[in-house]
Structures are given as structure tokens and as C-alpha cells.
Amino acid sequence: MSAADSRPLLTVRGVKTYYGNIIALKGVDVDVHQGEIVTLIGANGAGKSTLMMTICGNPRAREGSIVYDGQEITRLPTHEIARLRIAQSPEGRRIFPRMTVLENLQMGSSIDKMEFFDTDVQYMFDLFPRLKERINQRGGTLSGGEQQMLAIARALMARPKLLMLDEPSLGLAPLIVKQIFDAIRELNKRDGLTVFLVEQNAFHALKLAHRGYVMVNGVITMSGSGRELLENPEVRAAYLEGGAH
Numbered sequence: 001m002s003a004a005d006s007r008p009l010l011t012v013r014g015v016k017t018y019y020g021n022i023i024a025l026k027g028v029d030v031d032v033h034q035g036e037i038v039t040l041i042g043a044n045g046a047g048k049s050t051l052m053m054t055i056c057g058n059p060r061a062r063e064g065s066i067v068y069d070g071q072e073i074t075r076l077p078t079h080e081i082a083r084l085r086i087a088q089s090p091e092g093r094r095i096f097p098r099m100t101v102l103e104n105l106q107m108g109s110s111i112d113k114m115e116f117f118d119t120d121v122q123y124m125f126d127l128f129p130r131l132k133e134r135i136n137q138r139g140g141t142l143s144g145g146e147q148q149m150l151a152i153a154r155a156l157m158a159r160p161k162l163l164m165l166d167e168p169s170l171g172l173a174p175l176i177v178k179q180i181f182d183a184i185r186e187l188n189k190r191d192g193l194t195v196f197l198v199e200q201n202a203f204h205a206l207k208l209a210h211r212g213y214v215m216v217n218g219v220i221t222m223s224g225s226g227r228e229l230l231e232n233p234e235v236r237a238a239y240l241e242g243g244a245h
């Protein structure tokens, strides 16, 4: 079914993260294996974004450990974590609004990968043909969906081993969500890219993912294959019934 195997790429154990005195993550365990798409679902304020940001080192875990690709990264500075080929496309589509599509992609490409630039840009345009049509248009003038595609494409230009996406479907029309999720599936199938996907759109995320976790109030309450969670009555009641899918 997938290129996923049992080699761990990311191992999160007992992670506790605070904002001041408020505890946002209360001892979280999560595993992402090489070649897997893993999703984290949960309601507003559950702590999903905090987990993704903690993996990137800001805010920092106060307790617990995060091991990425065999290396303990829990206390590494954020710029060193960024060098480890972990790409993050945060909620809110952080693109450069005054730069063109092509310039945004250039910003994502790392210096040591410049020899692959033309090939990689072409690949991004194959994945997201809408971006090709807008190659010289400024990022800030793109539609919400196109900006999301550009944010993902920019993250991919660094040729990451792990792509972390925070709510890529937020506020987008169903057809655009489908295009974005199809592209993630294609990247995973074709390149074996490992993806950690934070989503409120539980239906699409669980359909796409090999495995998923449910987070409630800073605690993982359930985990299983995407299909198991989709069929789970508690998940259905809390995140799927009456939801947008």
C-alpha cells in the first residue's frame, strides 16, 4: 500500500511544553516512520500546532525527548534543527507576498541544492500546475489555495526528509483541498516523502494518512491506522459527523 517501513524517522516521547505557567502538551508520545503519512487531528486549542512547533524547537519541550533521524534534537537551537531537512509549512501560509512565485521557490531552495533548482521547480509545477501559470505573479496576489500550494512547494524545494504541514486545508474550497491532498499522496508514493500532517479536516486527513493520532487538551487519546480511526465511533462523533467533508 505504501513505501512506509518500520524505521523511525521521528520519535516523540513524554514531551511537555508550556507557555509560561500554562501546560499545552502534557506528555506526548508520537512516532513517524520513514515513508509514512501520519496525521494529528484534534479540536481547536488541543495543542496540535504546539507539538509541530516544539519539534522545530520553538517553543522548547520542557520535558521529554524528540529524536529525529537517530539524533536527539530536543535541545538543539532552531536553526540547527532547520538544517536537518525538516521542512515546516506552518498554518497561515507564510509566503513572501511581494516576491513572485518563482522567487518564493528560490527562497525555499537551499544553497547546496542549487544544481537541482530547475528540475525541482519543474517538479513543483507538475504537482501544482496553477503555480506554473502564475510564475511571475506576486505571492500576495494569489488566491488562498494558490498561496497554500506555494507554501508547500517552497517547503519542498529544500528537499526535506520530513515535511510537516499545519492545516493545509484551512479555509480552502473542497476542490482545492483535494488538489493539495492529491499532491501530498503523490509525493509520498513517488518519492517516499515522510509527512506529518496536522489537520482539523479529520475526514480527508484520515483518508490520506497511513496512521493517525487524536489529541485532546494536550494529551494523545487515541491512535491507529487512518481507516481504524475513520471507523471509530468516538472519532466519528467528535470529528466527523456534521463536519465539513
Ligand SMILES: Nc1ncnc2c1ncn2[C@@H]1O[C@H](COP(=O)(O)OP(=O)(O)OP(=O)(O)O)[C@@H](O)[C@H]1O
Residues within 6 Å of the ligand: 019, 022, 024, 042, 043, 044, 045, 046, 047, 048, 049, 050, 051, 091, 200
Ligand atoms: N503563544 C502562546 N501563548 C500562550 N498560550 C498559547 C500560545 N500558543 C498557543 N497557546 C495555547 O496552547 C494551547 C494549544 O494551542 P495550539 O495552537 O497548539 O492548538 P491547536 O490544536 O493547534 O489549535 P488550532 O487547531 O486552533 O490551531 C491552547 O490552549 C492555546 O490557547
